[in-house]
Amino acid sequence: MTASATSSATAAAAPVLEVAGLEAGYARDLPIPQAISLRLARGSLTAIIGPNGAGKSTLIKAIAGVVPVSAGRVTLAGRDITGIRPDRMGPMGLAYVPQTDNVFQTLTVAENLALAPRRTAGRAARLAELYALFPPLAAKKADRAGSPSGGQRQMLAVAMALAQRPAVLLMDEPSAGLSPKAAGAVLDLARSLTGQGVSVLLVE
Amino acid sequence: MIQNLADGILTGSVISLGAIGLTLIMHVLRFANFSYAELLGIGAYAALVFDRLLSALAPALAAAFRPLTLTGSLALATVLAMALTGASAVAIDRMVFRRIRARADPLSMVFASFGVALIVRNLITLAFGHRAQLYSNDIAFAEVVSRDPMLLIKPGQVFVLVAAVVLMLALHLILTRTTFGFALRAVAENPTLAQVAGVRLAAMVTAIWLIGGALSAAAGVFYALTNHLSPALGHNFVLPLFAATIAGGIGSVYGAVAGGFPVGIASGLSLMILPSGYTPAMPFLIILAVLLVRPHGLFGEARA
Numbered sequence: 001m002t003a004s005a006t007s008s009a010t011a012a013a014a015p016v017l018e019v020a021g022l023e024a025g026y027a028r029d030l031p032i033p034q035a036i037s038l039r040l041a042r043g044s045l046t047a048i049i050g051p052n053g054a055g056k057s058t059l060i061k062a063i064a065g066v067v068p069v070s071a072g073r074v075t076l077a078g079r080d081i082t083g084i085r086p087d088r089m090g091p092m093g094l095a096y097v098p099q100t101d102n103v104f105q106t107l108t109v110a111e112n113l114a115l116a117p118r119r120t121a122g123r124a125a126r127l128a129e130l131y132a133l134f135p136p137l138a139a140k141k142a143d144r145a146g147s148p149s150g151g152q153r154q155m156l157a158v159a160m161a162l163a164q165r166p167a168v169l170l171m172d173e174p175s176a177g178l179s180p181k182a183a184g185a186v187l188d189l190a191r192s193l194t195g196q197g198v199s200v201l202l203v204e
Numbered sequence: 205m206i207q208n209l210a211d212g213i214l215t216g217s218v219i220s221l222g223a224i225g226l227t228l229i230m231h232v233l234r235f236a237n238f239s240y241a242e243l244l245g246i247g248a249y250a251a252l253v254f255d256r257l258l259s260a261l262a263p264a265l266a267a268a269f270r271p272l273t274l275t276g277s278l279a280l281a282t283v284l285a286m287a288l289t290g291a292s293a294v295a296i297d298r299m300v301f302r303r304i305r306a307r308a309d310p311l312s313m314v315f316a317s318f319g320v321a322l323i324v325r326n327l328i329t330l331a332f333g334h335r336a337q338l339y340s341n342d343i344a345f346a347e348v349v350s351r352d353p354m355l356l357i358k359p360g361q362v363f364v365l366v367a368a369v370v371l372m373l374a375l376h377l378i379l380t381r382t383t384f385g386f387a388l389r390a391v392a393e394n395p396t397l398a399q400v401a402g403v404r405l406a407a408m409v410t411a412i413w414l415i416g417g418a419l420s421a422a423a424g425v426f427y428a429l430t431n432h433l434s435p436a437l438g439h440n441f442v443l444p445l446f447a448a449t450i451a452g453g454i455g456s457v458y459g460a461v462a463g464g465f466p467v468g469i470a471s472g473l474s475l476m477i478l479p480s481g482y483t484p485a486m487p488f489l490i491i492l493a494v495l496l497v498r499p500h501g502l503f504g505e506a507r508a
Contacts, residue, residue: 066396086399096400104390104397111386115401160401 015039016199017168022072024062031070033059040199048203056203060170064096090164099172102157105146112145116163130159151182171202206353212472214361217368220464221423223448225416231455235313239320241445245438247289247421248428254281271359273340282425286418293417329435336432364426392455447487451494453501
């Protein structure tokens with residue numbers, strides 16, 4: 001996978017996320033995405049579309065620090081975050097929603113949500129905001145996260161990411177395995193987040 | 205039979221305590237740590253040393269809490285031993301396992317764990333000798349709880365069972381009421397996702413070693429309170445701990461607790477029909493029986 005992309009007409013302004021010549025993979029000498037460059041404007045929605053196996057998921061995992069980067073640079077609001085541990089990404093303003101296994105199924109909905117904002121200022125207020133934003137989660141606080149429907153699990157995964165108050169949200173195939181209605185709701189949510197100044201990068 | 209059952213429950217409580225840390229380590233670090241049971245030995249002997257020191261420094265502490273043979277100095281020594289064993293577990297990880305997992309595969313860690321077990325056991329033997337030792341030379345007579353069927357129980361056994369259950373309840377409260385507990389359970393379920401959710405994996409691994417070491421020390425002391433203490437203590441618990449961990453489901457704290465009691469009880473009951481030399485085979489039979497019915501163990505899930 002090789003590409004170069006700019007998220008919108010506003011890219012002339014300083015991008016919130018910039019990826020330059022990124023190469024990453026699970027083996028040092030076998031990069032999957034190669035020479036990828038992209039710029040995300042603040043409050044933009046960018047989608048990366050391609051066939052299975054093209055390396056889309058590996059790309060956003062590498063940006064999120066989950067897969068090792070072998071070449072290139074990732075900057076978030078001008079700060080180099082290349083290869084930083086995933087647990088440090090949230091406080092820096094970057095959150096990632098994996099495609100599968102994106103909630104802790106043995107924890108309750110409330111416990112899942114309580115995990116993310118541990119180091120966030122105004123923790124209780126943030127949790128209240130999230131429950132207001134996602135009323136179905138408030139109704140299932142005490143349920144195991146493995147029990148809700150696929151759409152609600154995806155909602156919880158997004159809420160966990162938003163709990164970290166990210167400037168950039170990376171979503172790996174957020175509609176995969178969902179009903180058309182649930183997939184539409186998740187994509188509407190992604191679109192609405194841009195109105196709050198969050199830049200969304202998703203792969204499908 | 206009821207006597208064997210009671211003895212089995214007591215042994216099961218010790219196994220459950222010891223298996224809690226092992227299940228987390230096996231799941232998070234993805235290796236079968238055959239040196240883990242030696243932490244019981246480290247804890248039990250550390251308590252012995254602290255007990256002697258405290259008794260010498262403050263003779264008033266050497267008085268026993270009747271009808272138990274437990275003394276104030278041994279109670280304090282147990283707490284100190286838990287801290288020291290937790291620190292020892294972290295130190296062993298830093299000196300051996302962390303270095304290996306940075307450069308090699310989990311199989312290398314398994315082989316290294318055999319080496320660590322040998323080193324620890326031999327260091328204990330070097331320091332304390334082969335001779336069996338006792339925390340207290342006082343003879344604690346068993347109380348006749350029932351004559352038909354005959355059931356004899358020592359006060360110390362009741363104390364051990366209650367103390368083990370209290371420790372498990374304390375851990376349960378930490379796991380279910382604190383964000384630290386949520387993070388620990390999250391790491392046990394899916395370490396990668398836990399990192400993405402902001403959990404610092406290295407800190408949690410250290411916490412797991414500390415908690416596992418402390419609980420193993422308690423298990424070692426509790427066992428030695430009602431039995432003798434020898435350098436083979438840890439070695440004798442290797443199979444029961446693995447049986448409890450695997451039968452309960454690797455990664456599940458509650459599975460380790462639930463797995464420990466059947467292993468202890470089955471070992472106790474087996475004495476009714478088998479010569480004592482066959483008792484060590486019981487953990488294997490339990491592992492096989494559980495895995496045939498539930499391949500991921502009683503509380504285990506397919507790994508994320």
